[in-house]
Amino acid sequence: MSDPAPQVPPQLAAYRATIDNLDAALIHLLAERFRCTRQVGRLKADLHLPPSDPAREEQQVARLRALAEEAGLDPVFAEKFFxxxxxEVIRHHEAIRDELSE
Amino acid sequence: MSDPAPQVPPQLAAYRATIDNLDAALIHLLAERFRCTRQVGRLKADLHLPPSDPAREEQQVARLRALAEEAGLDPVFAEKFFxxxxxEVIRHHEAIRDELSE
Structure with missing residues (x-):
């Protein structure tokens, strides 16, 4: 009986193992980030602060673009990612605010 | 003289410090992920494999959704992220293939 799955070249399989580990780490960091921003959303709602903060976001974009450049990541992509x-964060903040004001 | 910058509540400043650290880690992991997929792109071009692999992507989505669920991250968001x-990866792979075939 032949194996119906196509053979993956060993070097490709090795790269994929690395990618899978990096993806798991990314998912766990994103989970922590949203855990933190949920608390920010509640704090902002309590203090009647607006869900978004354009000045803070501008600083974050500049910092992440610089970090990306140093790390060899396309800064345009880093900004798109941010x-x-x-x-998604602002969507969460608005939902929290609407829930608390109901 | 008054400070023109609005005061950030201390708890919000603490959350922001955590978010900034998580973002730096995310940028560095993404840089590594693209470093790895660039090598995948070159390998695929050398071996005349297509830039995208729907079966592999389907497995990745299922795995990342499960990891997200365990970590308390919205699996719908995890899939959107992926x-x-x-x-972006496929855009890179196509660019590498086009460059090598020119």
Whole structure:
């Protein structure tokens, strides 16, 4: 009986093992980040602060672009990544605010 | 003279310090992930393998959703995150293939 799954070249399998470990680490860091921003959302709602803070976001983008550049990551991609994360965070903050004001 | 910057409540400043550390870690892991997928892109081009692999991606999505669930991260968000990363990786793989075939 032949194996129906195509053979993965050993070097590709090795890269994939690294990618899988990095992805698991990324998921766990993202989980912690959202755990933290949920607390920020509750604190902002308690203190009647707005869900988003453009000045803080501008500083974060500048810092992450600089870190990306040093680490060899495309700073344009780093900024897109940050925008992607912040859109989700603001969605959470608004939901918390709406829940608390109901 | 008054300080023109608004005061950040201490608890919010503490959360922000944690978020900044997590973001730096995320940027560095993403840099490593793209360093690895660039090598994958070159290997795939050398071996004439297609830039994307739907079966592998399906396994990755299932695994990352399960990891997210365990870690307390929204699995829908984890899948969106993965789709966001893979779109960039495939863009890189196609660029490498086009460069090598020129």
């Amino acid at each position: 925008t992607f994360i912040v859109a | 789709t966001f990363i893979v779109a």
